[in-house]
Amino acid sequence: MPVEIWITYILILMIIASIAALEIEDVLSSIVAIGVVGLGVSLCFLFLQAPDLAIVQFLFEIFALIILVKAFLGKEYHKTESTKLNIILTIVTIITLTSILIFSVSVFDLLPDFGKPYMNTAQYYLDNGARETGAANLVSSVILDYRAYDTLGEITVLFTSILGALSILRIRSQMKKENSESQNA
Amino acid sequence: MIVYILCFVLFLVGIYGAITKRDLIKIILSISILGYSVNLLFILFAYRSESIYPILSKGKEILPMVDPLPQALVLTSIVIELGTTAMLVALAVRLFEKYKTFDITQIRRLKG
Amino acid sequence: MHKHEGMTLIVKTVTRISVWMILLYGTYIVFHGHLSPGGGFAGGVIIALALLNVLLAYGRNFVTEWLSIKFLHGLESLAASFFVIIGILGMVYVGYFLGNYLSKGELFNLLSAGTILPLNIVIGIKVGTSLFIVIWFLSELKIDKGE
Incomplete structure (x- = not known):
């Protein structure tokens, strides 16, 4: 097929x-x-x-x-029962998207x-990639040699988002700890 | 042509979920559906028929290959998507701790 | 207390053997990123999943004895800064940021492709540790809820 x-x-x-x-x-x-x-x-x-x-x-x-x-x-969280406004919104959205x-x-x-x-730019990578970078995997040669700057930016985004998630979670666990300590005291 | 349209339908399903659902979990899921469809559309544009993956192997003649550039871009995009998903999950959990609900209309009402 | 944490004895025994194989496979994927499909991102996730396997099978307290989360944080930041250091060294040797200044070697050899191999290793460490740290903090949640 x-x-x-x-x-x-x-x-x-x-x-x-x-x-x-x-x-x-x-x-x-x-x-x-x-x-x-x-x-x-x-x-x-x-x-x-x-x-x-x-x-x-x-x-x-x-x-x-x-x-x-x-x-x-x-x-366990309570299901929200759908109001009339919500049903109208759903119908309008479906009609608009259709x-x-x-x-x-x-x-x-x-x-x-x-x-x-x-295909214009990429033909250059296919022809010269293996000779210029020495890597058999041409995707790898693009992400880490020709466009390594992209990868640096991407690592920064990953670092920042993980840091954001950690700061949110860590504040929560610290609050929990303080609460339990004050209850014990 | 039909594959492009189906991919666009998947994108519209994601938009539908993000607009109409009031549950934070469903909103996170629809954002990830949007991400999948965009990544897939990018790779669909890059595909060239009768060609092989862009990896050289020893002692094999060089056949026509597909475009490696969109694959590199999508590779970074997938990783960033996981970071945003982790961030959204952390935010949702934090909101649940405070308001005891995932319903965004309830959260708006209790503000301030 | 440790004995009752985590899953059953069967799962623990299987985990003790299989985790090393998964780690080995992840390292293989990282090191052969420039020759075969894979690379730093995929290998890093496999390493994080191996550590997650230990976390799920043995419980949090067991992992705390072996791995300190501060150490993982340091490793993550170190990997991110090594990426920049390799780039700046390219500026010194070749003249532009992230230039490929190591020897290209022979095609299809493991030690080839200049800076691609060290960059793959750095990315693998970075992705693996940062994803494991997120799972670590999310798993704290479950214990909180049980109280």
Whole structure:
């Protein structure tokens, strides 16, 4: 079977799973459904000849699932019953998004066909990458040699976001500690 | 063509969740759906039919390869997405500690 | 107290053997980033998942005895600064930031590709430690809730 048909099937599965993830009430089920979407993306990367990305997406999906399950499972919280305003908002949103989809279909005609990209800059990397950097993996030579500056910025973003998450969590645990100490005293 | 449209539909599902849901967990999930669809669209544009992955191997003739540049960009984007997810989860947990709910309308009401 | 923490004896025994293999695989992925699919990001996540395996199987107190979180913090910051130091050394030797100044070596050898290999190692350490620290602080949550 050609690649396009495989990807069509996987994308349909992913759309169904993402709608399920948003509409199911149970928290664990919706987290598992989002896992289906992420692993579908990983499978698509494998079909599109990007094994680097498939490995990274697979591992990060597992990690995100563990974070979500650890943070949200077992929290008892009260379901919000949907008001009239909420139902109207949902209907209006669905109508608007559907009309956006219908009007934007003709835009996709302007894009290059699937499997025939316009490629100018990257041809240089393919021709000279192995000779200039000495790396057999050309993706690796792009991220760490030609565009290492991008990677530096990306490490900074990762560092900052993790630091933000840590500062939020650490304030909380310190408050807990102080509370328990004052109760003991 | 059909794959681009389906990928766009996935993006619209993400937007639908981010607009209409009032549950913080559902909002985090829809933001990650947005991220998946954008990454996938980027790689779909880069694919060239009848070509192989951009990794040289020993003693093999050089065949046409797919574009390595979008793959490098998406690789960094995936890592940043995980960082933002961790940040959002931490914020949501912190809000739950304070307000005992994930409903954003309730949180707005209790402010100040 | 330690005996009752974590999971059952079977899980602990399997973990004791398998964790080293997972760590070895993560290191392999990091070191062969310039030859095969993988690289610093993927290998770093595998290392973080191996440590997470220990954390889930044995519990927090066991891990605290072996690994100090301050040490991991220091390792993370050190890795981030090493990335910049390698870049500045490129400025000294080649003339621009993050220039590839080490010898390129022969194609398909492990010790080739100049600065790509050290940068991969640095990124692997950085990603692995920072993700494990996040999981560490999130796992504190569960104990808080039980009280």
